[in-house]
Amino acid sequence: MCAAMELRLPSGEHVLFRPLRAEDAALLGEYFTSLTRETTRFYGPHAFDQATADQLCRSINYDDTIRFVALTRVDGRERIIAYFILVLGTSESDGKRYSDVGILLDPAQDCTFAPSVREQFQNQGLGTPLFRHVIHVARRLGRRKMVLMGGVQVLNTRGIHFYEKQGFQRVGGFEGPPGIFSQDMELNLLLDS
Numbered sequence: 001m002c003a004a005m006e007l008r009l010p011s012g013e014h015v016l017f018r019p020l021r022a023e024d025a026a027l028l029g030e031y032f033t034s035l036t037r038e039t040t041r042f043y044g045p046h047a048f049d050q051a052t053a054d055q056l057c058r059s060i061n062y063d064d065t066i067r068f069v070a071l072t073r074v075d076g077r078e079r080i081i082a083y084f085i086l087v088l089g090t091s092e093s094d095g096k097r098y099s100d101v102g103i104l105l106d107p108a109q110d111c112t113f114a115p116s117v118r119e120q121f122q123n124q125g126l127g128t129p130l131f132r133h134v135i136h137v138a139r140r141l142g143r144r145k146m147v148l149m150g151g152v153q154v155l156n157t158r159g160i161h162f163y164e165k166q167g168f169q170r171v172g173g174f175e176g177p178p179g180i181f182s183q184d185m186e187l188n189l190l191l192d193s
């Protein structure tokens with residue numbers, strides 16, 4: 001699978017977007033620990049510490065989950081500036097919410113997505129081409145539908161705008177932890193978007 005992509009930031013800096021590799025543990029740990037509450041209040045697929053980065057880099061299995069990282073130089077040092085998770089399947093908890101609104105997810109054909117961009121690079125148009133690449137990979141792997149890992153919080157208006165711009169449809173709303181309201185959204189990968 002050729003799953004890498006290159007692009008340039010508006011500054012002209014080169015960015016490589018590729019699947020996570022075993023040797024990325026230190027860079028991934030630095031990325032995780034750089035995230036502040038501004039991002040982690042909306043993005044929580046797992047803990048963000050060095051131990052988690054080490055564990056993820058030790059247990060890479062592209063048949064199950066592709067963790068994409070975008071790499072560039074920041075202040076002269078190589079840094080991860082985006083981390084996008086593509087799970088080739090769906091979780092029981094996400095599947096249950098969809099089935100409650102009459103949509104059957106198929107873990108063998110559907111996939112689950114969770115993106116994050118380093119704070120100083122958010123809102124500059126980086127997430128959009130990275131996401132288009134993830135869609136391309138998901139389609140090439142034969143996936144027919146993409147859903148959001150744990151939905152998107154309704155307070156995350158930028159996230160919802162971002163997903164709708166990419167063609168996601170709102171499916172159903174739900175309350176996760178008490179007082180945290182979220183929206184499920186799905187993207188039909190069989191349609192052009």
Ligand SMILES: CC(C)(COP(=O)(O)OP(=O)(O)OC[C@H]1O[C@@H](n2cnc3c(N)ncnc32)[C@H](O)[C@@H]1OP(=O)(O)O)[C@@H](O)C(=O)NCCC(=O)NCCS
Pocket residue numbers: 038039042043114115116117118121122123124125126127128129148151152153156157158159161162165
């Ligand atoms: C969501 C995220 C991955 C998008 O990546 P990005 O690089 O910031 O996205 P882009 O710059 O390509 O696009 C952002 C869009 O949101 C818009 N936007 C910015 N702030 C907004 C707001 N408060 N409300 C609505 N839209 C907003 C921008 O104008 C842009 O839309 P446009 O292209 O139509 O102008 C990134 O912002 C992020 O990591 N956010 C924090 C973590 C997160 O929310 N992850 C998703 C959890 S479900």
